[in-house]
Amino acid sequence: MSSVLLGHDQAVAEWVGSVTGKPFHPPYVAIGTIDRNGTLNGGFVFTGYNQDGIEVSVAGRGVVGRDPCRAMANYVFADLGCVRLVAHTRRSNKTMRRLLPRIGFRFEGTCRRFYGDEDGLQYSLTKDDLGAFVAKWRL
Numbered sequence: 001m002s003s004v005l006l007g008h009d010q011a012v013a014e015w016v017g018s019v020t021g022k023p024f025h026p027p028y029v030a031i032g033t034i035d036r037n038g039t040l041n042g043g044f045v046f047t048g049y050n051q052d053g054i055e056v057s058v059a060g061r062g063v064v065g066r067d068p069c070r071a072m073a074n075y076v077f078a079d080l081g082c083v084r085l086v087a088h089t090r091r092s093n094k095t096m097r098r099l100l101p102r103i104g105f106r107f108e109g110t111c112r113r114f115y116g117d118e119d120g121l122q123y124s125l126t127k128d129d130l131g132a133f134v135a136k137w138r139l
Helices: 009-020 066-079 094-102 127-137
Strands: 003-005 029-034 040-047 053-060 084-090 106-111 120-126
Touching: 003 066, 009 029, 009 040, 009 053, 029 066, 040 066, 053 066, 053 094, 066 084, 066 127, 084 094, 094 106, 094 120, 120 127
Parallel strands: 053 084
Antiparallel strands: 003 029, 029 040, 040 053, 084 120, 106 120
C-alpha cells in the first residue's frame, strides 16, 4: 500500500522522468506515492494544462491504489476544473497498456510516431467517466 506525497513536484517529476526516459520541464505539478518505508515508488506528473484538459505521465508501482487515484482525480477534476485527462504510452509498454484501463482510462487511438521512432497510444479519463471511476475506487 502506498501513501500520497504532495508538495515535492521536482523530486517526483525527476523520478518519473528517470523511469520513463522522458524529462519534464516546468510548468508541471506532480503527485508521488511512497511505500511504508518512505521511499518514492511511483508518481503522476501533470503537464500541458489548458483549462479544459491536462496530460498525465504515470510511472511506478504505487500509483494503483485508492489514495493515489483519489489525489489524481481531485487535482484534475476538482482543483483545476478540467473535463479531460489524457495519458499517452509507447505501443511497446505493455504494463501501462494494462494499467491505464485498470484505473479507469479509455483507449482513444494511436498517435503515429508520437515518440519519434515509435507510435504512442492515447487514453483519456473525462469528467463523464467519473461516476464509474468513483465507484471503482470508492472515492
